[in-house]
Amino acid sequence: PSLPLYSPARVRELLTLHGLRPTKSLGQNFLIDGNILRAIAEAGGAAPGVPVLEIGPGLGVLTREVASRGALVTALEKDERLKPVLADTLAGTGVHVIWGDALDFDYAGLPPGTRVIANLPYYITGILLSRFMQAPQILSATVLVQKEVAQRLAAKPGQDAYGFLSALAALYGSVKHVRDVPKGAFLPAPDVTSSVVRLDFDRDRPLPDPALVSFIDAALHHRRKTLRNNLRLIGHEGTPVDAAIAGAGLRADVRAEDVALDDLQAVARSLGVVR
């Protein structure tokens, strides 16, 4: 009777067998906890016939869990040293592996209704989330990220973690915290606690104007400074700014961290940044 693929002993054995050392610069922290794998697959909506994209299958542990639920899995991996491992662990699963960099991938070419399910490489989490948001084919992303990132994604105005990432997530849809994941669920153990979050993208909304996204980024750039100050740094000042801030029902000296997405949009419209 063999141990499950995700057991620490099997994961160590696979690494030794293939002469591999997890690479820190690629964010390689492999999952070794069956309950967490099942929770991610479940929360991510892995079900018969659902197209799923996984970024960074690693040893194929989460991939197998998702595929076992009948989802149609495409897995995108950059580290070609893992070729013989995935040839072994994904044999007979029907998973389509693409070898390449997630930063160069064309997400708009995915089948409509795609759900992302992944334990993301932490060094590119933010940029990948924004790529997912911008691809109308992707309906949701259920991802394992650093807890601090999860908090930023889900934060509301006035909360410590509120900033650009929170406003961006709200602009595209909604965020749900699924569960925290302790360091011990990974091999090697990372330095910090992680969380599973699910982002749902509201595809009935038109994709936001890139000018609005840059405006929100700048408006929240120094979170603890006033909105007025942040806007001055991108060339908006004087009476029009005072009028726009007042027009949105905000105090003249409101801090960036207290301004909700709707109000930022109102200010952007009033300044002519977007229609």
Ligand code: SAM
């Ligand atoms: N899914 C596996 C698991 O949960 O055990 C591994 C997750 S590990 C946190 C991140 C994975 O992303 C690694 O397999 C790593 O090689 C891969 N990766 C890192 N950078 C990547 C990139 N730019 N494009 C695609 N995959 C990448």
